[in-house]
Amino acid sequence: MSDTIQAIRGMSDVLPDQAPLWEWFEDTVRGWLRDYGYRNMRLPIVEKTELFVRSIGEVTDIVEKEMYTFVDHLNGESLTLRPEGTASCVRAALQHNLLYAGPQRVYYTGPMFRHERPQKGRYRQFHQVGVEALGLPGPDVDAEHMAMCARLWRRLELDGIRLEINTLGSPESRARYRARLVKYLESRFDELDEDGRRRIHANPLRVLDSKNPALQPLIGAAPRLYDDLDEDSLKHFEALQTILRALDIEYEIRPRLVRGLDYYNHTVFEWSTDRLGAQAAVCAGGRYDGLIAQLGGKPAPGCGFAMGVERLLALLSEPERAQPPATPPDAYLAHSGAGTERHAWRMAEALRDAGLAVILHCGGGSFKSQLRKADASGARFAVIVGEAEAAAERVAVKPLRELGEQVTVSLAGAVEMLQAGRPGLAGRR
Helix, strand or coil, X not given: CCCCCCCCCCXXXXXXXXXXXXXHHHHHHHHHHHHCCCEECCCCCEEEHHHHHHHHCCCCHHHHHHCEEEECCCCCCEEEECCCCHHHHHHHHHHCCHHHHCCEEEEXXXXXXXXXXXXXXXXXXXXXXXXXXXXXXXXXXXXXXXXXXXXXXXXXXXXXXXEEEEECCCHHHHHHHHHHHHHHHHHCHHHCCHHHHHHCCCCHHHHHHCCCHHHHHHHHCCCCHHHHCCHHHHXXXXXXXXXXXXXXXXXXXXXXXXXXXXXXXXXXXXXXXXXXXXXXXXXXXXXXXXXXXXXXXXXXXXXXXEEEHHHHHHHHCCCCXXXXXXXXXXXXXXXXXXXXXXXXXXXXXXXXXXXXXXXXXXXXXXXXXXHHHHHHCCCCEEEEECHHHHHHCCEEXXXXXXXXXXXXXXXXXXXXXXXXXXXXXXXXX
């Protein structure tokens, strides 16, 4: 049996052949967010456990079952690997007084952690792009988030992703609905599973989010929250739909959509696909107007969404889709012979100073073997330093991807040859 250490189950490596798709996706997302005026923020991976208990909700699957929580042996403090990003974003906004400067449009990216049973599209370490608008009451910003997503799907050339929306109303309307729902669930107590029975009084709306197939008829017959909405909640939801219709964004109202986190109110939404099996949602979010005050700040509205990077990349990796090519280096610099190494190093750095991507051969070997590696690297040119070139302070340049003769040139001549066909590089430092 091999004693090689393996990655933790549900936490995957991204290998060099896979990374170009990630990089292309990340570059696309950054440009898309700039187009809408969202600015980047970087958040810690580890937070105080209390942050997630207070924000997500103590009686939720995430807090009860899925968080990676441990005690800091230096001070006895309970810490947690972040299971989602909104709570951290709001905590940072409060800690650094960001809202004193007015509403904030921000985004963050990176790994999240949940201790779940790994399966396709669901991992213990997964990556999200999170987008948050703080201090804006909507419904215009709610619609902006959905329009943003629709534009990203077009930019990524992804189809078959459908939008589902719902409203959870104001805290007052939710309280009225909660009372009716509890009464209904109590009347069907014997039909509930263990989780449902435990949540009747602690968090009854979460029963509606159950994925247990046996509970779906019971959930389908439950009272509708929509019937308890107050006038302001109805106006907010109708105004959202008016904007979506004006933008020709198709959507479906799904009355049982409640999301799995306690902080949501008013608008909630999901973008889903049928091409990923059980893990249908690729992006989800909504409004959380009470969260900022809940975490100790002055009451202010907020809304946002997060998209699952691995799930979107799974769609982008479908066999019929052309994959973005890896970016090859401009040159592979081979060298051999007495006194060549120093000159090769100097030439490689000088070419990089000119804005060119250069792999300098390391590890020795014959010219023949080095040129094989140059060809395998995908480089456009081989730059060769032998004893004659080193003595003359020159290099030989050999085209690898097009017809042409090997020529010996000065550094300036090599830069000119390698920059040919690379607009924008000339003069770059």
